[in-house]
Amino acid sequence: MPGAIHAEGLVKTFGDVRALDGVDLDVPEGTVLGLLGPNGAGKTTAVRVLTTLLRPDSGAAFVAGIDVLKKPNEVRRSIGLSGQFAAVDEYLTGRENLQMVGQLYQMSSRDAKARAGVLLERFNLADAADRTAKTYSGGMRRRLDLAAALVVSPPVMFMDEPTTGLDPRNRQQLWDVIEDLVAGGTTLLLTTQYLEEADRLAHDICVIDHGKVIARGTSDELKARTGGERVEVVVHRPDEIEPARSVLTTLGKGEVTVARLSRKLTVPVSGGAKLLAEIIRELDGSGVEIDDIALRRPTLDDVFLSLTGHAAEADEHGDPEDKKEETP
């Protein structure tokens, strides 16, 4: 049975650029798919096609079982979209924004009013409800934007880089909201540049680059492909490199790489913080003075490096649709 979001062979070109080059997606009901990729990979284009904003050149898409190309207006009833731009009217108050969206979802003005009140309360915006959104902080705007997407409690949600540009505290808050939402049974497609975000929120991850799906799986599967965690040690003196190498060879899980000039040693590990403590003890015991030590988990950059051989940020071939991703 196809999932709540299902796409087959989506192709969209802008001039010479193939923004989507045969993308297949399937998101089972009640789960979260994290769509990962660098700027210009085609993430935003995929979301725009699935949310009826853009017609693909070819391919098929179904959302909540409805054909996106044939019945776009029915799809719009079943989805909520929260963009990376907080698409709220800054000259309207929080309450007015939500009421307007409710009415445009075809709720009666009384229902829209009641629903706006509930959502403002839920999203900690009640105190600011009657101030114009212009006066809101970045985090408050995102929350308002998300509330607008949830006005009709749609069964399927799309969030395009929901936390880009947010400070850690606001990001954390938004993650809590999203987790609650998913616990309530909503199907979610989320695009992000942060592996950490996908790691925390997504059941499945799909990595796209140049409009193609280059990897999919759970975050553990992706991490395993990327090589998992590793420890980086910077020793104080060059002659401490060899004793440190022997410690790391014993405790690590693979070959130790050494950057002599910066006196940095790197080794793949498994065991997390506990192992890190052990390494520190052992190094200390061998009389090695440590300038810096860190447990590194794979980042999106690492995933990209291992999957494509090029870094996520240095991507210049854009899909024009994704250009907006560059602006904070």
Place this chain on the structure above:
Amino acid sequence: MSVTTKDAPVLTPRPSGGVMQSVRDSLVVAKRNLIRMTRIPEMVIFGLIQPIMFVVLFTYVFGGSISIGGSTDPQLYKEFLMAGIFAQTVTFATAGAGAGIADDMHKGLIDRFRSLPMARGAVLTGRTLADLVQTTLTLVVLAGVALIVGWRTHENIGKVLCGFLLLLLLGYAFSWIGALIGLSVRTPEAATSGGLIWLFPLTFISNAFVPVTGMPTFLQHVAEWNPFSATVAGARELFGNTMPGVPKSVTGAWPMEHPIIASVIWSVLIIVVFRSLAVRKYRSATV
């Protein structure tokens, strides 16, 4: 902060589709734009200052020098001029519609609207309706200023009001051109300048500020077929501001012989053409 969907109110979706939804959605969007206007009063005020300046400058600077049917009596020019200034004012509202829509595109609001199950043309209709309200207010104030500087009408109130309706219809038609411009450019700034520049030749190569009698023959033809001229001539006729010494038409152009009906035809034609172009553009709008 907890957001579950379980306790959401059970919503009965209203019957959708059809003209009623279209009207309702348009009014929701119009309301939104009117609220915005009250929150940015400087936009409304600047929109007023410019035409008022035009009234005062043209009346007192050109008033004594421009010959209307052989006479340079300033009072004649005042009466000749006002329909032209009014018409220019309603067309300049075009730029506002364009800039507003370009701004909505830029900020992602158009994406929000397009992802909602709302009537297709409602975002644009709502915008143009709100602009119509603003234009009406501007015209009321402007008519007051015109009366203060000495403009007089010589027809009954019903005809005078019809004259204003003719002007508002033109303004509404032009806001659809503005909407199309707003959807076609990349930035709100481009929409503002792109929405204005073409209005200068359009409003000046016309009968609005001077009689076309003094123009080269080629321009006379352009001016008399200019939709803008038809509205100016129609409003003049309804205000009782036609000048005995100024011929209805120099080139014999049909719209000048029947300015009121010609004005209505032009405006409706502009609405039909530019509304469908703009709605089409809206449906495929991407930043």
